[in-house]
Amino acid sequence: MTDRLLDLIQRQGLALGDGAMGTMLQRAGLTDGGSPELWNVTHADAVRAIYQGYADAGSDIITTNTFGGTHYRLKLHHLQDRVFELNQAAAALARAVAGADKLVAGSVGPTGELMEPIGPLTIDEAAAAFAEQAAGLAAGGVDFFLVETMSSLDEVQAAVQGIRQASDLPVVVTMTFDTNFRTMMGVTPAQAVQTLHGWGVTVIGANCGNGPAEIERIMWEMAQARPAGAVLMAQSNAGLPRWHDGEISYDGTPDVMAGYAQRMRALGVQVIGACCGSTPDHLAAMRRALDGPPLAHYEPAFDLSQEQAKPPTDSAARRAARRTQRTES
Numbered sequence: 001m002t003d004r005l006l007d008l009i010q011r012q013g014l015a016l017g018d019g020a021m022g023t024m025l026q027r028a029g030l031t032d033g034g035s036p037e038l039w040n041v042t043h044a045d046a047v048r049a050i051y052q053g054y055a056d057a058g059s060d061i062i063t064t065n066t067f068g069g070t071h072y073r074l075k076l077h078h079l080q081d082r083v084f085e086l087n088q089a090a091a092a093l094a095r096a097v098a099g100a101d102k103l104v105a106g107s108v109g110p111t112g113e114l115m116e117p118i119g120p121l122t123i124d125e126a127a128a129a130f131a132e133q134a135a136g137l138a139a140g141g142v143d144f145f146l147v148e149t150m151s152s153l154d155e156v157q158a159a160v161q162g163i164r165q166a167s168d169l170p171v172v173v174t175m176t177f178d179t180n181f182r183t184m185m186g187v188t189p190a191q192a193v194q195t196l197h198g199w200g201v202t203v204i205g206a207n208c209g210n211g212p213a214e215i216e217r218i219m220w221e222m223a224q225a226r227p228a229g230a231v232l233m234a235q236s237n238a239g240l241p242r243w244h245d246g247e248i249s250y251d252g253t254p255d256v257m258a259g260y261a262q263r264m265r266a267l268g269v270q271v272i273g274a275c276c277g278s279t280p281d282h283l284a285a286m287r288r289a290l291d292g293p294p295l296a297h298y299e300p301a302f303d304l305s306q307e308q309a310k311p312p313t314d315s316a317a318r319r320a321a322r323r324t325q326r327t328e329s
């Protein structure tokens with residue numbers, strides 16, 4: 001099986017990911033309790049238009065609208081009998097937009113259930129759910145699987161195991177280090193890159209979280225610990241969430257995200273994209289930055305002596321954003 005992502009990186013030096021799906025679906029009218037994945041069949045034109053927006057902005061990778069596409073997440077919407085159908089539909093729409101030149105990443109998010117021994121979900125049960133989702137994504141034509149926003153290594157293990165039962169396409173993994181530079185379950189960036197590389201995952205990184213400054217520190221740590229052959233990936237949120245007119249918006253401008261893309265390149269990150277709050281405007285600015293010359297000089301934008309360096313933010317907006325992140329990536 002050829003690895004189209006690694007081929008692209010070898011050819012171009014790096015690959016530009018895409019931006020938020022949930023943010024764009026909400027703009028298109030998805031309501032709070034709605035199922036994003038159901039839109040792959042009920043609002044196919046809207047989903048296609050979001051994919052097309054990122055393709056036109058210059059993204060090399062189009063990520064499927066399937067972040068909540070496992071049995072457990074779809075069950076919240078009584079859609080657990082439609083796992084294959086909804087994942088296949090999302091992937092087929094993305095494949096049509098991506099054509100032969102761009103890549104399709106099959107988004108696989110957490111199940112939302114806690115794993116044993118803390119919670120009820122066994123590795124085998126989780127793996128079965130991931131295998132079911134992966135089968136739909138593969139049938140729809142993805143080029144690789146993007147396991148994203150993970151906080152538990154056990155759940156990543158279940159995802160990698162389950163996906164490999166269903167498909168021999170490559171698996172890429174990003175985790176979210178939003179709790180003092182660790183995942184909610186306490187995994188450090190160094191642990192993540194070393195453990196996942198040991199499991200045969202080649203492209204490893206971070207997504208979501210508290211904006212570019214936080215992810216820069218995380219990717220710096222990952223770069224220090226990176227085993228030979230590991231490729232790094234970063235998909236930062238577009239800054240921090242703020243309440244504005246009763247809605248959440250993110251404070252990272254396209255210029256901020258262009259600067260972030262440059263700094264990621266300086267750290268040796270080779271797959272660079274964005275997450276919550278980002279739009280095609282942000283991705284277009286990142287594309288322009290990455291098509292230009294690299295930074296002449298890089299200096300970390302964070303203070304390594306500050307373990308607790310955490311940008312202060314509106315706690316209500318953060319809680320609401322966490323709620324949103326459960327339904328999007």
Ligand SMILES: [Zn+2]
Nearest residue numbers: 208275276329
């Ligand atoms: Zn996000």
